[in-house]
Amino acid sequence: MHHDLTTPITESQVRALRIDDTVTLQKTLYGIRDATQIAMFDRGRTTRFDLAGHAVIHTAPNVKKVAPSAQDPTGYAPVCIGTTTSARMERFTRPLMQDYGVRLIIGKGGMGAASLAAFGALGGAYLAIIGGTAALETTWIEAIEDVDLDDLNPESLWRFRIRDFGPLRVAMDSHRGSLYDAVDVKARDKRAAVLATLGVKSR
Amino acid sequence: MRIDAKTIEDVAKELYIRALKILPPDVKRGFDRLAASETSSTGQNVLGTMIKNITVAEATDNLLCQDTGIPIYNVTVGRGVEFGGGDGTALKAAIRLGCERATREHPLRSSIVHPLTRKNEHTSCGIGVPVIHIDHADTSEGVKVEMIPKGSGSENNSWLKMALPADGVDAIKTFVVDCVLDAGGKTCPPTIIGVGIGGTADLCVHLAKIAATRALGTECADADGARLESELSEAVNMLGVGPQGLGGDSTAFAVHVELAATHITMNPVAVNMQCHSARRASATITDAGVTYGF
Numbered sequence: 001m002h003h004d005l006t007t008p009i010t011e012s013q014v015r016a017l018r019i020d021d022t023v024t025l026q027k028t029l030y031g032i033r034d035a036t037q038i039a040m041f042d043r044g045r046t047t048r049f050d051l052a053g054h055a056v057i058h059t060a061p062n063v064k065k066v067a068p069s070a071q072d073p074t075g076y077a078p079v080c081i082g083t084t085t086s087a088r089m090e091r092f093t094r095p096l097m098q099d100y101g102v103r104l105i106i107g108k109g110g111m112g113a114a115s116l117a118a119f120g121a122l123g124g125a126y127l128a129i130i131g132g133t134a135a136l137e138t139t140w141i142e143a144i145e146d147v148d149l150d151d152l153n154p155e156s157l158w159r160f161r162i163r164d165f166g167p168l169r170v171a172m173d174s175h176r177g178s179l180y181d182a183v184d185v186k187a188r189d190k191r192a193a194v195l196a197t198l199g200v201k202s203r
Numbered sequence: 204m205r206i207d208a209k210t211i212e213d214v215a216k217e218l219y220i221r222a223l224k225i226l227p228p229d230v231k232r233g234f235d236r237l238a239a240s241e242t243s244s245t246g247q248n249v250l251g252t253m254i255k256n257i258t259v260a261e262a263t264d265n266l267l268c269q270d271t272g273i274p275i276y277n278v279t280v281g282r283g284v285e286f287g288g289g290d291g292t293a294l295k296a297a298i299r300l301g302c303e304r305a306t307r308e309h310p311l312r313s314s315i316v317h318p319l320t321r322k323n324e325h326t327s328c329g330i331g332v333p334v335i336h337i338d339h340a341d342t343s344e345g346v347k348v349e350m351i352p353k354g355s356g357s358e359n360n361s362w363l364k365m366a367l368p369a370d371g372v373d374a375i376k377t378f379v380v381d382c383v384l385d386a387g388g389k390t391c392p393p394t395i396i397g398v399g400i401g402g403t404a405d406l407c408v409h410l411a412k413i414a415a416t417r418a419l420g421t422e423c424a425d426a427d428g429a430r431l432e433s434e435l436s437e438a439v440n441m442l443g444v445g446p447q448g449l450g451g452d453s454t455a456f457a458v459h460v461e462l463a464a465t466h467i468t469m470n471p472v473a474v475n476m477q478c479h480s481a482r483r484a485s486a487t488i489t490d491a492g493v494t495y496g497f
Contacts, residue, residue, distance in 0.1 A: 062312040082269030109389040131391040132480040134269040135260035
């Protein structure tokens, strides 16, 4: 099933998402990264942005400095914006949802059990974007609307204006569904057979 | 021949940008091969997006991936080459300057920070970075510079095991399969899985990196190593991890093996992976000028 969602979204909208559904996002997307979340959750920094009901993407973009204008109010123009491996930021999923009301996390490679539990308890989902396809994803971003915590650049907290951002795949939902877990269980089930084809004798 | 520092600097700058934008033809062919045999519809879909991205990057003159990586320069110096002042320090300084200029002038995201303070100088340079390897070749004239922007998603999944001689090749095979399972989708599969076997601990890891960044379609110079490559290449794609870890047949383009002799008491094996954005660019500098390739 496909969902076209305009952010911010409600709890019932996120709970309607099921693994293997696809999502296209409209309007606003926040960019966040390791250093941003270390600052927010380990060092007590706060942001002036209201993230309630919003989607964040694990990213640190390539940008260029330009003269501030209506199109580029921050003085930054996008060069290449993609995603990074989400698993490093596992311990920040719950506080991001609990303290800031974030509903959707976009990234690549998947997240773990703590994130899945937070999605279930608080109403959230993980949307898989294809890692390493940033040239394409950049075409879905209209502008960098605002930036906070910019001393952490490029790991600032970015606000992007987006249009037809996707399709993204629901890879973890609020009903304990995780495509990564399903693939991992199946792959580990095949381990013994694969080692046997390699002639490995189990001791 | 004498090569001035400015030429090296310009080449180092140009190579970083080229590597980030144009995927080598062997990797493009690798995608076509995987897409032709992928049986999972999710896998097909993910591969299709990756292939589309290659086209968009070329059409929009943009970077393939947002990760500008850790810059690595591999320099091979042929017979009778002299650099500017005549010593290797000028060569290294020129490469560093070129790397810095690519970052400032394109501009590129500087992905490099001090390991303790995490301070980013916004130059893609720092202590020991760019990584520069200098080797010599008696057979060629001129200088070949290879540039690899090594992405962190794949680099963060790197392993070394000092296995026991008593556990033999079985330990090596088991280790590679377990690394692929542990990596899952985090390394941006389909990957090139680099396996280093033998040597010292540090040489073993370095061999794994050489293997991971070697062109697709090339094989290990040692016959036993080449046989192991083809066995492992087939085996890892039976696991079903698939593109981006979302399931499918295309977990790896290939497993590459590089070997070195080792000690009678040792059986080291290392794994280093290269993501599907298997970027590299090279330039050859001769009396005739600079030629760019992969």
